Amino acid sequence: MDKADRYARRFEKVLDHIASHLDQPLDVERLSQLAHFSRFHFHRQFSAYLGVGVARYILMQRLRRASYWLAFQPRRKITSIALDCGFDNPESFSRAFRQALGCSPSEFRRRPDWPGWHARMTPPVRERMDSMEVNIITVAPAMVAALEHQGPPERVNDSALRFIEWRKASGLSPVASSQTYGIAYDNPETVEPERFRFDICGSVAGPVPANPQGVIVKQIPGGRCAVARHHGSHHNLRDTIGYLYREWLPASGEALRDFPVYFHYLNLASDTPEHLLLTDVHLPLR
Incomplete structure (x- = not known):
């Protein structure tokens, strides 16, 4: 060191x-x-x-x-x-x-x-100093209820509140017994804000009836993924994503699958202090 x-x-x-x-x-x-x-x-x-x-x-x-x-x-x-x-x-x-x-x-x-x-509140950006542990795992397909956000990344929390509203009203993807995901179709640093797309998802066991919030059914495909665990604020997820693309991927010899990077939120910002947040970042591999 x-x-x-x-x-x-x-x-x-x-x-x-x-x-x-x-x-x-x-x-x-x-x-x-x-x-x-x-x-x-x-x-x-x-x-x-x-x-x-x-x-x-x-x-x-x-x-x-x-x-x-x-x-x-x-x-x-x-x-x-x-x-x-x-x-x-x-x-x-x-x-x-x-x-x-x-x-x-x-x-x-x-x-x-x-x-x-x-x-006003985004914390200062600090460079990650250490290498990260990355594991390659095979994940099963996951059926999810998804709320499709399109627009400025800063508005994702508004969509998250709508998704929470749907969760409570429908009872189909309760926080206590289901998984929560985010699918990042676009890089917020390179795409125009109004074109940024991000799905907020919760696992479900069956169909999702039509609802006022606009939540629909999708599937996160199964397959091989490189997984790195991110500790702390979701605002700094770009540090972990950047490490995977910039450092790990070129050295790994792996090739990417045609599905975007996605997040498995192991706990939620709504009831967890930021320094205790845990998020598994999934990079889909062939």
Whole structure:
């Protein structure tokens, strides 16, 4: 491991600690000790590495978690969300939320502005420093209920809310006993936003009747796949996808099958802290 890798690992330890303690006070001196950095230099080192100051980073992570809970857990009280995300009281939470997103928590809950949210809340991009474990497996075909999203990637969460609505209304693909997938037909970095296509899917055992949400039946074909497990935010899935295409595939000698990369979500952002999210990225092979 070279010096750059060791330096990155020290910061990863800090970021992991922040992610798992957002509901608690986070002392900068304690964070600097975790990484064995001098407290006199930690602020500058953090800003240089992440592109944002430590206090701002912590605030953004708290607001990101709160945003997901507001949108995807409508029965959860705003007061409870504020306290569970590390704010001293609902007033300070509301003030910080409005300053960051231009609306109150209750307004965001009623009508989430995901494009605006992405513009303000997407975390800094950091290069993946380590190689990844990639396994080749053979998967069985999967019949799924699919909601076809077409439009800006930032609007996928709006489609996700419609799919959740269908799941609850139909009872045909319950979260507790079915699998959840995403099929990425297009690369959001290269396709025009209005042409971006992405299916949100849940496994089903039989037909899907016509429904107001527009959910239909599709099949994820079986076959060989290269699978890499992604840990953390779905916004950073491009890191894992990039590694598969850029590093693993050329060195593997494998050839790709005519089906897009897809995701198997092992847990969901609606009820899981971002740092605990697990997603298996599938690259279909011949």
